[in-house]
Amino acid sequence: MHEESNQTIESPPSQWWLAKNGEAEGPLSHQEICDGLKSSRIRSSDYAYSSDQKEWKPLAAWSEFESGTAESALQTPPAPPVDSYPIEPLLTNPRLPAMANWICIYTLQISPWLWCLYAVSEMISGTALKEKAPLMGVEVLAMIISMLVSLGVTISLFIGGIRLKALSRSGPNIIILSIVVATAAHLLLSLGVMVIIAMTDQNGFTSKTVAVELIDYFVLIVALCEGAFLLTSLFWLRRNARFLPLS
Missing domain, CATH: 1.20.120 (Four Helix Bundle (Hemerythrin (Met), subunit A))
Known part of the structure; x- marks a missing residue:
């Protein structure tokens, strides 16, 4: 009789997208975002999207990073919120067609x-x-x-x-x-x-x-x-x- 060893199946690490000028930049790893914050290339006020939570909010609002599933990691995030635009367009509105x-x-x-x-x-x-x-x-x-x-x-x-x-x-x-x-x-x-x-x-x-x-x-x-x-x-x-x- 073969003994079955209990194996822990690790889910793929969560992926992240940053809102840059109204477009999603990514996917990025947890370490890449941390490195960007240390080098000031990324600000804590920048909006980020998690493949786990599936929502946009500033990096400062994320308390921790959790692992997600492979299916969620492959999903493309929706368009970043209007608040992530650095400057509001003068003659147009990004919410309009x-x-x-x-x-x-x-x-x-x-x-x-x-x-x-x-x-x-x-x-x-x-x-x-x-x-x-x-x-x-x-x-x-x-x-x-x-x-x-x-x-x-x-x-x-x-x-x-x-x-x-x-x-x-x-x-x-x-x-x-x-x-x-x-x-x-x-x-x-x-x-x-x-x-x-x-x-x-x-x-x-x-x-x-x-x-x-x-x-x-x-x-x-x-x-x-x-x-x-x-x-x-x-x-x-x-x-x-x-x-x-x-x-």
């Missing part, structure tokens, strides 16, 4: 600069009608209304972008409303311009230089691209806003 962050970038950075571009191009291009044209005053009034409406929409989009970045539930609603108002206003103004053109004699239009025409074409292309992005954002927010981590 990519499309929502692009909307934040547009509303907070791109949209104000585009309004300035449109305002400068309007001043350079001037009016399409001559000063003595009967509908000259109507065109000037339409230009002023267009600039004021676009300014109001830009401010509204900026506020919505701030609230969306802050994970406020009112952010998507403000952005959606702003896009709807901007679309309706531009359609009405475009219809008014078409009426003015139809009612004006051919001799009532001013002649423009090649440089001014190139600026107008460039602004038109930019406006079409912006309009396409706004419509895409509108449909995306209407379908996905309820799934965002908003409060």
Whole structure:
């Protein structure tokens, strides 16, 4: 009869991951972390993930290291918590999906600069009608209304972008409303311009230089691209806003 000797099966040592700039660095052993703490390469305030406990918390909060199983050691930890980021992004939020962050970038950075571009191009291009044209005053009034409406929409989009970045539930609603108002206003103004053109004699239009025409074409292309992005954002927010981590 063979005697069976009792053998102690040692489980593999636990593995650790450190949060560095929002990404998991590892796996690391207990000794590697201790060496890093001694050399000041690793700080006690750095977030660490254990293959045993399966949670992120600062190294200073870990009282001891325990051995884990081989199965848990092979598991990849989840994304580090937001608190582990050294600097909060200025225009985006790491908890939002990519499309929502692009909307934040547009509303907070791109949209104000585009309004300035449109305002400068309007001043350079001037009016399409001559000063003595009967509908000259109507065109000037339409230009002023267009600039004021676009300014109001830009401010509204900026506020919505701030609230969306802050994970406020009112952010998507403000952005959606702003896009709807901007679309309706531009359609009405475009219809008014078409009426003015139809009612004006051919001799009532001013002649423009090649440089001014190139600026107008460039602004038109930019406006079409912006309009396409706004419509895409509108449909995306209407379908996905309820799934965002908003409060």
